[in-house]
Amino acid sequence: MDPIFRSSGFDFSNSIRNNFLHEKGLPLPKATSTGTTIVGCLFKDGIILGADTRATEGPIVADKNCEKIHYISESIRCCGAGTAADTEFVTASISSNMELHALSTGRKPRVVTAMTMLKQYLYRYQGNVGAALVLGGVDSTGPHLFTIHPHGSTDKLPYVTMGSGSLAAMAVFESGWKPNMEREEALQLVTAAISAGIFNDLGSGSNVDACVITATHTEMLRNFVKPNERVEKERKYTFRRGTTAWRSENIRSLIVSEEVTPVGGEAMDIS
Amino acid sequence: MPDMASLTHPIQRQFNPYTENGGTILAIAGADFTVISGDTRQSEGYSIQTRYAPKVFRLTDRAVLAVNGFAADGNMFVKKVKERLEWYRHAHSKDMPLRAIARLIQTMLYARRFFPYYVYNILGGIEEDGTGAVYSFDPVGSYEREACRAAGAAQSLVQPFLDNQASHKPFPIYFKNQLAAPNMSHPAHLPLPIVLSIVIDSFTGATERHIEVGDGLEMYIVLAKGRGLHDLEGIMGVQELTATEDGERVFVVRRELKKD
Numbered sequence: 001m002d003p004i005f006r007s008s009g010f011d012f013s014n015s016i017r018n019n020f021l022h023e024k025g026l027p028l029p030k031a032t033s034t035g036t037t038i039v040g041c042l043f044k045d046g047i048i049l050g051a052d053t054r055a056t057e058g059p060i061v062a063d064k065n066c067e068k069i070h071y072i073s074e075s076i077r078c079c080g081a082g083t084a085a086d087t088e089f090v091t092a093s094i095s096s097n098m099e100l101h102a103l104s105t106g107r108k109p110r111v112v113t114a115m116t117m118l119k120q121y122l123y124r125y126q127g128n129v130g131a132a133l134v135l136g137g138v139d140s141t142g143p144h145l146f147t148i149h150p151h152g153s154t155d156k157l158p159y160v161t162m163g164s165g166s167l168a169a170m171a172v173f174e175s176g177w178k179p180n181m182e183r184e185e186a187l188q189l190v191t192a193a194i195s196a197g198i199f200n201d202l203g204s205g206s207n208v209d210a211c212v213i214t215a216t217h218t219e220m221l222r223n224f225v226k227p228n229e230r231v232e233k234e235r236k237y238t239f240r241r242g243t244t245a246w247r248s249e250n251i252r253s254l255i256v257s258e259e260v261t262p263v264g265g266e267a268m269d270i271s
Numbered sequence: 272m273p274d275m276a277s278l279t280h281p282i283q284r285q286f287n288p289y290t291e292n293g294g295t296i297l298a299i300a301g302a303d304f305t306v307i308s309g310d311t312r313q314s315e316g317y318s319i320q321t322r323y324a325p326k327v328f329r330l331t332d333r334a335v336l337a338v339n340g341f342a343a344d345g346n347m348f349v350k351k352v353k354e355r356l357e358w359y360r361h362a363h364s365k366d367m368p369l370r371a372i373a374r375l376i377q378t379m380l381y382a383r384r385f386f387p388y389y390v391y392n393i394l395g396g397i398e399e400d401g402t403g404a405v406y407s408f409d410p411v412g413s414y415e416r417e418a419c420r421a422a423g424a425a426q427s428l429v430q431p432f433l434d435n436q437a438s439h440k441p442f443p444i445y446f447k448n449q450l451a452a453p454n455m456s457h458p459a460h461l462p463l464p465i466v467l468s469i470v471i472d473s474f475t476g477a478t479e480r481h482i483e484v485g486d487g488l489e490m491y492i493v494l495a496k497g498r499g500l501h502d503l504e505g506i507m508g509v510q511e512l513t514a515t516e517d518g519e520r521v522f523v524v525r526r527e528l529k530k531d
Contacts (some may be wrong), residue, residue, distance in 0.1 A: 035317070035482075036326045054531075057346070059424060198531045202317045202482040204524050211282035228531045231475060234468035 015128060022032045034205025037165030038068060038079035039193045040134040041177065042158040044213035046143045047136035050190035051079045052165065052198050053223070054205035061205070067222070069211050073098050073109045075218055076137030077211050078118075081163035082150060082175035083130035090131045094118055111137045111144040114153055123152030132162045138215050165197025165204040183212065191225055198227070288388045289341050293483030295423035296337040297328055297377035297473060298395040299437050302460035303495040307395035307405075308470050309423075309503055310478070310528060311487035322486040322530065329512050333519040334396040335491045336376075339423040340410065341389035341399045348388045352376060358423045369396045373406040373414055380412035384441055387411050390421055391422040397519045401495045414443050425477035432476070435467050437461060463492070463502040471526060478528045488526040493519060 003109040035056040041048045055063035064211040070078045070091035076098075080087025094117045102109045117137055122129055133148040148159040159177045161169040181189070190210055197204040211218065296309035313324035320342075327337040328349050336352060338345035355375060359367045367375070372395055380388060392408040407420040419437050421429035461469075470490055478485045491512075492503070496519055503509050506524060513520040 058481060059482050061482060064479065200319060202319065204312055205482070228529050230479060230529075233475065234471050235465070237472075 003229070007100070009240065012126075014169060025095075032170055035201070035205075036068065036081040036163030036192055037161070037169050037197025037201060037204040038081050038134050039161045039169050039173065039190055040079065040136045040145045040147070040159065041181075041186055041193075042145050042179075042180065043181040043183060043191050045183060046138045046212070047145055048183075048186050048190050049077055049079050049134060049136050049211045049213070050194045050202040051209045052194055053207045053209060054198075054203070055084055056203055057183075059192075059202075064206050065084070065223070067209065069209050069220070072114050072135070072137065074140060075100070075112055075213055075215075076109060076135070077213060077218070077220075078114070078136075079134040079162070081132040081134075086129045086131040087133065090118065090121060090129060091133070100129075108140055108183055111135065111146065112141040115144075115146045115148065118148050119152045119154050122148065122150060127151040134160055134162050136213060138213050139169050143213070143215075150176060160194065161197075163197070165194075165201035168196040168200040170195035187212065278321045281516070290345075291340040292320065292324075292345075292429050293424050294326055295421065295429065295474070295477055295481070296339045296393055296431055297390075297419075297433070297470060298337060298393045298405040298407075299419040299433070299461075299466050299470065300395065300405040300417075301463060301466055301499045302461055303397075303398065303401060303403060305335075305388050305395040305403040305405060305467050306463075306465075306470055306490055306492045307337050307393065307493070308474070308490040309337050309339065310474060311485050311489055312483065312485050312528075314483050317482075319486075325489060326501040327489055327491050327525075328353075329483075329491065330372065332515050332521055333366065333493060334369050334372050334394060334512055337393045337422075338390045340391050341395075342520060343499050344388040345390045346368055348379070348392070350374065351379060352443075355379070368399045369406075370395070370398060370416075372396075373416070374408075377407060377412040377414050380410065381410060384411050385430075393420055396493045396510055397495045403493075403495070411514070413497055420472070425481040428477050428480060430478055432473055433469070437466065459520055464505060467492075467506065467524070470504070472489040474526075474528060485528045486530055490524045492522045492524065494522070495519060 004186055029226060035054055037052045041052045041251055049069055051068035053065045055066040068079055070080055072078050072091065073093045078091045080091060098109045101113060118133060122131060128269045130150050132150055135148060136145040141221055141266060143158060145160060147155045159173045161173060176189045187210060191208050194208045206228050207223045208226040210221040275310040293314040294310050295310055298305065298307040301451060307327055309326035311323045311325060313320045316372060326339055327335060330336050336349060338349055356367055376392060387410045389410055394406040397405045397406060405417050405420055406414050407417055419433045421433060448524065467490065474488045503522065508524055510523050511522055
């Protein structure tokens with residue numbers, strides 16, 4: 001539906017279509033949702049972001065080791081919970097626009113810029129883009145940590161959690177967070193918060209990812225802790241060659257005939 | 272934006288007497304033994320209610336019942352079945368044979384046809400003729416004797432695996448869709464250690480991909496009268512639950528499953 005003359009205001013034609021189809025009996029497609037526990041935490045030298053690595057489709061695990069900490073810019077990262085496609089695309093889109101913006105302004109990108117772009121986009125879609133984000137980074141004005149909800153509201157806080165495991169993680173944060181923590185302390189707290197989500201929330205699981213952002217350096221700790229490695233299986237289930245029953249066999253050579261004619265004096269130089 | 276569907280008609284809220292507590296159960300019948308197993312996680316929605324809530328219960332020395340679905344109904348149903356078995360014991364001075372227990376479960380379930388026990392039952396044990404048997408039921412009492420059956424949250428993950436690796440009928444089509452090696456045939460019945468390995472791998476696999484499965488695994492093994500115990504020697508942590516001498520024997524083995 002792309003009319004030449006667009007009417008002003010929000011375009012909800014897809015929402016109207018979806019509701020109509022749903023009422024007619026078409027089941028809504030199950031979006032892959034990240035279930036998820038994501039956290040962000042302010043410490044002495046900057047921000048630490050944390051996330052689990054399980055992606056679910058209803059009660060089934062779609063991806064046991066997905067990446068939920070997305071790149072926005074060198075010193076800014078964004079954790080995403082909610083509909084996986086939405087978090088993926090919205091962070092990639094804003095990341096791209098941030099780079100263009102940085103080139104245009106001639107300045108290093110700021111966290112509030114990303115936050116504003118994200119919230120304005122999400123508000124425009126009235127919650128239909130299911131992205132719940134934890135945005136954190138360090139810029140020329142210092143370290144900043146934001147949480148952004150699917151409808152476009154934002155909060156600026158020293159420690160935040162989002163996703164189905166957010167209550168489990170927040171319980172850990174509320175017990176253990178204090179201002180001006182050292183890097184090791186803060187990392188331990190983030191790991192404990194994500195682990196609380198992993199073990200107590202069914203929508204979260206597998207491994208802990210972390211990202212430490214300071215004024216000078218961003219360190220991505222992919223699979224920082226792996227408390228859920230699969231045990232070795234009891235048996236091998238490889239099938240014996242010849243297991244599949246067949247009725248007739250027909251082998252054709254793809255090379256009908258071959259003639260090699262050396263051309264030129266020297267051998268080919270493949271060094 | 273409000274849900275457009277709700278604008279067209281009024282919505283009514285009513286008390287829902289049932290809930291789903293997740294988990295998975297599985298039973299495999301051998302030549303002279305049966306394995307009945309279930310994970311121990313009980314959940315509701317995205318929360319874990321407990322990491323250890325048994326779903327598999329010993330009824331007699333030859334019958335073990337696994338229940339899955341709505342835990343409150345499951346637990347109460349097991350109690351009711353045990354009560355009926357106790358009445359039978361006093362009336363007839365013997366334990367109920369397995370196929371009689373299966374029929375009893377059908378009538379007990381159908382008696383609540385219009386407010387059912389929301390449970391999928393799997394009854395496993397040793398028949399009067401000494402063979403391993405598995406009976407599976409739907410919530411209102413339809414039942415059938417089978418070689419193997421999985422039920423519960425991860426049924427759709429486990430049952431196809433069992434059909435491929437463990438299935439046999441009295442009519443031998445073992446290892447469906449697979450040719451045996453030349454000059455060999457597939458074994459008519461799987462030995463106990465292999466069945467236990469298949470059960471463990473079914474549950475570790477289900478745990479990987481289903482959020483409602485995990486925490487722990489309990490496997491009950493029922494052996495026919497006179498069957499030797501040598502198969503059990505290699506298995507760690509075997510506990511005997513047999514109440515009588517000279518009859519069938521019941522054992523339980525517990526294993527850990529992933530807790531995420």
